[in-house]
Amino acid sequence: MSSAQFIAADWGSSQLRLSLCGATQVLDERAGPGIAALQGRAPADVIDVAIAPWRAAHGALPLFMAGMVGARSGWVEVAYADCPADAAALRTGLHRFHSQDHAVAIVPGLACINPQAAPDVMRGEETQVFGALALQPQLAQGRRVLVLPGTHCKWVQLQDGRVLRFQTSFGGELFALLRRHSQLAGNADAGHDADAFAFGLRRAHAAASLTHVLFEARSRQLREAMPAAVADAFLSGLVIGSDVRGALPLLGWQQDACDELTLIGAPALCARYVDALAQQGYPSRSLDGAQCALAGLRALAID
Amino acid sequence: MSSAQFIAADWGSSQLRLSLCGATQVLDERAGPGIAALQGRAPADVIDVAIAPWRAAHGALPLFMAGMVGARSGWVEVAYADCPADAAALRTGLHRFHSQDHAVAIVPGLACINPQAAPDVMRGEETQVFGALALQPQLAQGRRVLVLPGTHCKWVQLQDGRVLRFQTSFGGELFALLRRHSQLAGNADAGHDADAFAFGLRRAHAAASLTHVLFEARSRQLREAMPAAVADAFLSGLVIGSDVRGALPLLGWQQDACDELTLIGAPALCARYVDALAQQGYPSRSLDGAQCALAGLRALAID
Numbered sequence: 272m273s274s275a276q277f278i279a280a281d282w283g284s285s286q287l288r289l290s291l292c293g294a295t296q297v298l299d300e301r302a303g304p305g306i307a308a309l310q311g312r313a314p315a316d317v318i319d320v321a322i323a324p325w326r327a328a329h330g331a332l333p334l335f336m337a338g339m340v341g342a343r344s345g346w347v348e349v350a351y352a353d354c355p356a357d358a359a360a361l362r363t364g365l366h367r368f369h370s371q372d373h374a375v376a377i378v379p380g381l382a383c384i385n386p387q388a389a390p391d392v393m394r395g396e397e398t399q400v401f402g403a404l405a406l407q408p409q410l411a412q413g414r415r416v417l418v419l420p421g422t423h424c425k426w427v428q429l430q431d432g433r434v435l436r437f438q439t440s441f442g443g444e445l446f447a448l449l450r451r452h453s454q455l456a457g458n459a460d461a462g463h464d465a466d467a468f469a470f471g472l473r474r475a476h477a478a479a480s481l482t483h484v485l486f487e488a489r490s491r492q493l494r495e496a497m498p499a500a501v502a503d504a505f506l507s508g509l510v511i512g513s514d515v516r517g518a519l520p521l522l523g524w525q526q527d528a529c530d531e532l533t534l535i536g537a538p539a540l541c542a543r544y545v546d547a548l549a550q551q552g553y554p555s556r557s558l559d560g561a562q563c564a565l566a567g568l569r570a571l572a573i574d
Numbered sequence: 575m576s577s578a579q580f581i582a583a584d585w586g587s588s589q590l591r592l593s594l595c596g597a598t599q600v601l602d603e604r605a606g607p608g609i610a611a612l613q614g615r616a617p618a619d620v621i622d623v624a625i626a627p628w629r630a631a632h633g634a635l636p637l638f639m640a641g642m643v644g645a646r647s648g649w650v651e652v653a654y655a656d657c658p659a660d661a662a663a664l665r666t667g668l669h670r671f672h673s674q675d676h677a678v679a680i681v682p683g684l685a686c687i688n689p690q691a692a693p694d695v696m697r698g699e700e701t702q703v704f705g706a707l708a709l710q711p712q713l714a715q716g717r718r719v720l721v722l723p724g725t726h727c728k729w730v731q732l733q734d735g736r737v738l739r740f741q742t743s744f745g746g747e748l749f750a751l752l753r754r755h756s757q758l759a760g761n762a763d764a765g766h767d768a769d770a771f772a773f774g775l776r777r778a779h780a781a782a783s784l785t786h787v788l789f790e791a792r793s794r795q796l797r798e799a800m801p802a803a804v805a806d807a808f809l810s811g812l813v814i815g816s817d818v819r820g821a822l823p824l825l826g827w828q829q830d831a832c833d834e835l836t837l838i839g840a841p842a843l844c845a846r847y848v849d850a851l852a853q854q855g856y857p858s859r860s861l862d863g864a865q866c867a868l869a870g871l872r873a874l875a876i877d
Contacts, residue, residue, distance in 0.1 A: 382797060387781055389790045390797035423789060441758075441788035448751045455744075478690055480820025481784045482813065485744035486726060487692045494685060494693035510785065517783025 471508020774811020
């Protein structure tokens, strides 16, 4: 264990993932509460408790952190870096301070004017993007579209290793709200149903607006005996289909339109986006979001 | 008070409106809990308590009821009437029974295959539609589009006094969910801001999908200092703009495309739809939803 060099913290709204890192490998891992779920505890105290065993064994290692930890509602508000932004811009924008003798560095989020001419922001995904570049250097060549599904899905245009701009869609949070608080959803415990999901995707693309197809998740249960057990998958198809539809104007932007799109995120969620994009003629492949976050923090930690 | 002839009950999910009716006027009114808010009490008991004073004064008057009272989760499930449907179809479909010596008649909802080729349903709005026809007989001539904003907005195609078909949009419930449960909303106590609302409408029509503009309600607060006090009006514009956008394929259907559309609903909500439709070049005028419901029940009660 003498090779521990730094601690990587991927600290989002709902989860804290800590990794004790050597020069090339992860030596140990711990999890903790999201930055939005501290219930009044100070972020510094939460970190101190979580890393106490590592501190006892290895002393005050440097901490590299990314995610909502740098938001106004996080530990310390870190200014966004403006796009276009490359990995060097993230390094320049690191917010550095000390906490209990640990040198802490929080990665800045990114801000841009998005392809729809609106202001847009991300926190955490920028570290996954540059982590993906560290893992797959060929992504730094030419024009690429990266898609980061999640609570808020980020559709990123990357040129020669720089984030030119990106666009946020609200599908993940919308789906969660509809499932928890509306009468549209079916049986939340049901497994995924690929046919119902694909049907939802097609309906999202056929309608003139998402608001005019959402009620189908209810009316098809009432009038076509759609089983409640598949209504959730249908609803997921409606929302992810709407997400993909909204991104179509920026998807053709890649250097070679036949190139695969790159998805970064939780594998099960990425698999749904792979299907949704394939239905519109876009091939894609997936990278694990947690691995990309770690690779991004490692790239910043190891000069 | 000797002229009381029947009791009209507009019993939706969130509210019960009772009217003691004479041949031409309302003699008294009472309010009660929505059919989805009975907290285990039996609908018959709630009605008995609510109309006890009228019963004492006038005996067992007939009760005419419309709304979610006829849903599976209501008092008695009443079969939908299929479109095309006229006022006579509602009368034929009345579900009649007795409760405490009162003759009760519950109006059937309507079912159709909507303009997007999906099954669709309504309960309560059909009574408002035929009430509007009773109040404004010229609406029964030719092709008309009626719009009933609410939790679920109904876009109705009417030909020669028959409901041909209709389409449900989910905007009202979606807006309520976003305001209550998401970080998009601003200050719920703020008044309406007409400029922010109009800007939201324009953004909804400019984007390729609603999911790709919703986040602007947050990012414009973070990056453009949009005051929280106007963010709700902007979000309302995004959602109602998406509602109108989804209905554009069916709006041009009227006999004379220059004719006004007819809105039926709560006056303040209708006023927002008047603005949203005007922005897209559609003139409209509003009828009060509660008055239309009462007129519809009266038309069924008085042969």
